Amino acid sequence: MTQKLGFDNDKYIRMQSEHIMERIGQFGNKLYLELGGKLFDDYHASRVLPGFKPDSKIKMLLALKDKAEIVIAISAVDIEKNKVRGDIGITYDLDVLRLIDAFRSVGMLVESVVISKYAGQPAVDIFKKKLENRGMRVYLHYPIADYPHNIPYIVSEDGFGKNDYIETSRPLVIVTAPGPGSGKMATCLSQLYHEHKRGITAGYAKFETFPIWSIPLKHPVNLAYEAATADLNDINMIDPFHLEAYGKTAVNYNRDVEAFPILNAIFEQILGSSPYKSPTDMGVNMAGFCIMDDEVCRQASYDEIICRYYKAMCDRLIGRADDNAVYKIETIMRGAGITAADRPVVGAALSKAEDTDGPAAALQLPDGKIITGRSSELLGAASAMLLNALKYLAGIPDEKLLISPAVLEPIANLKIGVFGNSNPRLHTDETLIALSICAATDEAAKEAYAQLSRLRGAEMHSSVVLSHVDDQTMKKLGVRVTCEPVYQSGKKA
Numbered sequence: 001m002t003q004k005l006g007f008d009n010d011k012y013i014r015m016q017s018e019h020i021m022e023r024i025g026q027f028g029n030k031l032y033l034e035l036g037g038k039l040f041d042d043y044h045a046s047r048v049l050p051g052f053k054p055d056s057k058i059k060m061l062l063a064l065k066d067k068a069e070i071v072i073a074i075s076a077v078d079i080e081k082n083k084v085r086g087d088i089g090i091t092y093d094l095d096v097l098r099l100i101d102a103f104r105s106v107g108m109l110v111e112s113v114v115i116s117k118y119a120g121q122p123a124v125d126i127f128k129k130k131l132e133n134r135g136m137r138v139y140l141h142y143p144i145a146d147y148p149h150n151i152p153y154i155v156s157e158d159g160f161g162k163n164d165y166i167e168t169s170r171p172l173v174i175v176t177a178p179g180p181g182s183g184k185m186a187t188c189l190s191q192l193y194h195e196h197k198r199g200i201t202a203g204y205a206k207f208e209t210f211p212i213w214s215i216p217l218k219h220p221v222n223l224a225y226e227a228a229t230a231d232l233n234d235i236n237m238i239d240p241f242h243l244e245a246y247g248k249t250a251v252n253y254n255r256d257v258e259a260f261p262i263l264n265a266i267f268e269q270i271l272g273s274s275p276y277k278s279p280t281d282m283g284v285n286m287a288g289f290c291i292m293d294d295e296v297c298r299q300a301s302y303d304e305i306i307c308r309y310y311k312a313m314c315d316r317l318i319g320r321a322d323d324n325a326v327y328k329i330e331t332i333m334r335g336a337g338i339t340a341a342d343r344p345v346v347g348a349a350l351s352k353a354e355d356t357d358g359p360a361a362a363l364q365l366p367d368g369k370i371i372t373g374r375s376s377e378l379l380g381a382a383s384a385m386l387l388n389a390l391k392y393l394a395g396i397p398d399e400k401l402l403i404s405p406a407v408l409e410p411i412a413n414l415k416i417g418v419f420g421n422s423n424p425r426l427h428t429d430e431t432l433i434a435l436s437i438c439a440a441t442d443e444a445a446k447e448a449y450a451q452l453s454r455l456r457g458a459e460m461h462s463s464v465v466l467s468h469v470d471d472q473t474m475k476k477l478g479v480r481v482t483c484e485p486v487y488q489s490g491k492k493a
Helices: 009-026 043-048 056-062 076-080 092-105 122-133 184-197 220-228 240-246 254-271 294-317 323-336 344-356 381-394 405-418 428-439 443-449 468-476
Strands: 031-035 068-075 109-116 137-140 172-176 203-207 236-238 251-253 360-364 370-374 459-462 480-483
Touching: 009 031, 009 056, 009 203, 031 184, 043 220, 043 294, 068 076, 068 092, 068 184, 076 092, 076 109, 076 122, 092 109, 092 122, 109 122, 109 184, 122 137, 172 184, 184 203, 184 254, 220 236, 220 294, 220 323, 236 240, 240 254, 251 254, 294 323, 294 480, 344 360, 344 370, 344 459, 360 381, 370 381, 381 428, 381 443, 381 459, 381 468, 405 428, 428 443, 428 468, 468 480
Parallel strands: 031 172, 031 203, 068 109, 068 172, 109 137, 459 480
Antiparallel strands: 236 251, 360 370, 360 459
């Protein structure tokens, strides 16, 4: 079954690139664009806006690549602390190297890295040398006392004036980073100061997909953004500056609204007057105008909120989140009129667990069919569910064994006798390896194995917290996973 689309991706790429070009022209052909969120892999946007491609933003920028260059910002503090990107599990400094390679692989110009909050940290000096050995130009920006409140000091030779001036050559300078707090906005503002000193007219704009300013405050797409950032305590709100200036409602979020008076004053100090009347004015996001089926996006956003709820519950269990993140998403769910029971695989997994008195898992395939699996002597619940789903997709009878005992038992014996595991049950990756071996000689196993690509877009719920390997395997298959915040031992959140 083909996924229903709610978002026109081609229109988005076209509108977004045209709008950015208009903004460049507004500032005399030089624009510093602060780009938040993920460029190559924005899976949140693709989930809540079905039809949005995870790499839509980079494709949009490719339409402007002859006019654009990339500057990557990273905080010296994050380098020193080995800060890790939670979604892909690598440190911010390694992600800078990954981003450089990724941009270059698609033909984008990236020559500059700016290290913010530099104070002579030895780890930063080592990283700086590593970048320079790769042919990168590295610029240092320094901590500024009383930033961002002491505006006369910030906009002076003792503030922005101490920062290195980043040499750029293209009309559009995209300032991006491995994550929040890297100094993207400060880098843009510092550049405006230095450009103005040199008599060059330049402007600033901000490109973030969420919240979407042109749809209602309580639209599920915007609520899903709040759920996704529950740990940051971001709050969507009506932009009061926009309402006062234009008499129109627009959605922004608390940090931008709170920072706007300071930003406005900095613009006035640097440029003589501010080009913007509201934080919404600073943005260039056109995503709201590309929603083509509102109901599809609403339903997808409800699903995302529930999934974020389960993630927050499990993060709290392992100490990665606190009660506040869970409470906030519960409040969002109440306001949206949804409950965890609105995710069909939840009830199916819990019912199977109750019937079998043990761990269970449920998978909803893209055609709506729900398949379950239970833990057995040699298979974990997720593995059993996976094999059952492949049988269904291949039209193979349920009683048919896909993995020969001659393959299954030696693997189980290896886990117990050699590796010293406490139980012989196969994880999903081990199950797929065993299935691939059987597929070489068994036609049914071969046919089942051929169905793996059809799992993409499926939804899964487990009655217990999945092992890391099972979680990652299902995600690689394109399955969205949620779990009850309960370890198999029975410990609850």
